[in-house]
Amino acid sequence: MAADAVPHTPRSLRTSLAMRCAAVMLIVGMVAAAALLWALNHHNQQLAQQGQQAIARSVAQTLASQTARAIRLGIPLQKLQGVETYLQQTMDSTPQLAYLALTDTKDQPLQAVSRGKALPLIKLPVVVRGQTVAMIHAGAASTKTQGLLMPALVCMGAVLLMAFMTGWCIHAWPASRLQRRHELLLSALHQGQTLPVQEGQASDALQAALQALAMRQQRNLQAQQAVADYAAELHAVDFDQKMRQSIDEIAQATIKNGANQ
Structure with missing residues (x-):
């Protein structure tokens, strides 16, 4: 059961996106x-x-x-x-x-x-x-203008408020939505299943990309299973067990190479 659990997705993705947007707003505002x-x-x-x-x-x-x-x-x-x-x-x-x-x-x-x-x-x-x-x-005498301390403080406060509100809005809506899509993708890849199409959750392009990733993961799992089955058949006809080690090494190398592609 533990192996089938959905992998935990850290909240840093959502927070990082919100902080980046807030930082951009802060720099532009300053x-x-x-x-x-x-x-x-x-x-x-x-x-x-x-x-x-x-x-x-x-x-x-x-x-x-x-x-x-x-x-x-x-x-x-x-x-x-x-x-x-x-x-x-x-x-x-x-x-x-x-x-x-x-x-x-x-x-x-x-x-x-x-x-x-x-x-x-x-x-x-x-x-x-x-x-x-x-x-x-x-x-x-040299021109004396009105002090800009108060306008500077007002501008700084307004910029900080805008940066905070931007980060909060991004964290509450777009980043939260992206977090859910990320978790859904990890779940589908982990389980080797295709993603269900849900209207309104993501654009067609994003949905197609998620489907393609899930289908590729499923094909990789099927290929690994086919290599394991073929190795089992070779073991069945290797009566003296002299080729057992070579068969296992070839099977493991094939599965490893397929996972890395």
Whole structure:
């Protein structure tokens, strides 16, 4: 009875398939999340820079207009009073800016204020009667974007959840179905019987493959039995038993070679 028992199929097949699918989903999800976070960071930097440029342009246009008005009144550019104080007050009231300067047409600073290292943003001319008489420069500190820690944690949690759900779904349905088909195949091959055709369990191609494997196993068993029967007949006519060992060796080698094919 023990020899006829259906061989046990380890559950590693079902679990391995589910874990592989979950790992693929995890890798793909992590790559997609990394690309999404990079795009989000790049987009935030562009928005922040555009906002700084808009503010810097507005401030520079105001300074250029006021400087041009003073020059039109006949005040020489080098003798403008209170420019540095005005620039400092303007920058203090505009935290997005880190550098403001009034320069000549060769970009030589006449009056300038700054706080820390600044990146140049805007350079506008001061135009009087159609001629450029000075330049207004405005800069900002390095662009600071919104922290991505929380979006990164959300993306990581979503990816892990998707990977877990994928593995669970594969384990519960497709992998379970494959496990049953595997057990059915092992049972048929072990017993040397053809598989019963059950509609809805597998595709025609899979069913045909299982049938072919079972039929081949059955033919192998029949061939082995035929070799054993023929050897028994030879033993029956070997009256002096001198060929018994040779017959047994030939029969065993034939059965072994047939099993390995």
